[in-house]
Structures are given as C-alpha cells and as structure tokens.
Amino acid sequence: FGLSQNEFEVVKSDKEWKSQLDELSYLVLRKAYTERPYTGKYDNFYEKGTYHCAGCDEPLYKSDFKYNSYCGWPSFDREIKDKLVYDVDYKLGYPRTEIKCKKCGGHLGHVFNDGPRETTGKRHCVNSVALVFKKA
Numbered sequence: 001f002g003l004s005q006n007e008f009e010v011v012k013s014d015k016e017w018k019s020q021l022d023e024l025s026y027l028v029l030r031k032a033y034t035e036r037p038y039t040g041k042y043d044n045f046y047e048k049g050t051y052h053c054a055g056c057d058e059p060l061y062k063s064d065f066k067y068n069s070y071c072g073w074p075s076f077d078r079e080i081k082d083k084l085v086y087d088v089d090y091k092l093g094y095p096r097t098e099i100k101c102k103k104c105g106g107h108l109g110h111v112f113n114d115g116p117r118e119t120t121g122k123r124h125c126v127n128s129v130a131l132v133f134k135k136a
Helices: 014-020 023-031
Strands: 049-053 059-062 084-089 096-101 107-112 123-126 131-135
Touching: 014 023, 023 107, 059 131, 084 107
Parallel strands: none
Antiparallel strands: 049 059, 049 131, 084 096, 096 107, 107 123
16 A cells, blocks of 8 residues: 555655754654644645645645645645555554655645545645645
8 A cells, every 4th residue: 555665766864854854844754743733834825836745846736736624734635646655544543544755755644535525525634844835
C-alpha cells in the first residue's frame, strides 16, 4: 500500500531533513505530527497556483482542487495525478488513510470520504506546513 523509506526518489538523513525544514514542518513531514487546526497559513487561502511539497518541491495540488471544508486545515478534493502514495495510519486506534508525497515520502495529512459529492467525494486534509504555494 505504501512505500518503505528507501523506495522514494528523494532520501535524506534525519539530520539533513532537520537542517532543511523548520521545526514544525520537520515534525509534520518526517514524524507525521499534525499542526493545530485553524493555525495553518493555507487554511483560508484561495490564490490561483500550485501547492508543492515543502520537503522536495514536488507539485501536489492545484488551487482549482481546493475548497473550504471548515475542518481547520487546507482541503482538496483530489491531487495532481500520480503525486501521492497512500498508507494506513492507526495512531488514533482506528484506520485512517494517510497521504504522503510520492517523491520524498513526506507525511501530508489524511484522506476522508466526506468531500464534495459533485466532484470526487474525497477530502484531502493537508497540513499547511507540509506545503509551499507557488502563484500561477
């Protein structure tokens, strides 16, 4: 379902990741932490452009896929094709679908089945600190 760490195109030591990322981005991308709801810079942000992985700069989401789910994190109804890998996370005691960057394995967030019915029905709930926005 997911990939082991050595199967990603971008592989770095923990020390390298720590030196490249700020503390919260490191904790989210490399240790699967979650930023507090309603605190991320992209929660209520709707400029046109592309959201890239903060770890490796891979383009992951288009602004056209973003919508306000009122959950406290940036939400997208789909990803750019073939840019993510999916895993199962049991940290809360039940299975959740974890999303990771396919290029570096960085933890982005989770996918839920409560998204917009008129598009995909999916909600990619993504940590802002795992993303870098590039204006169109």
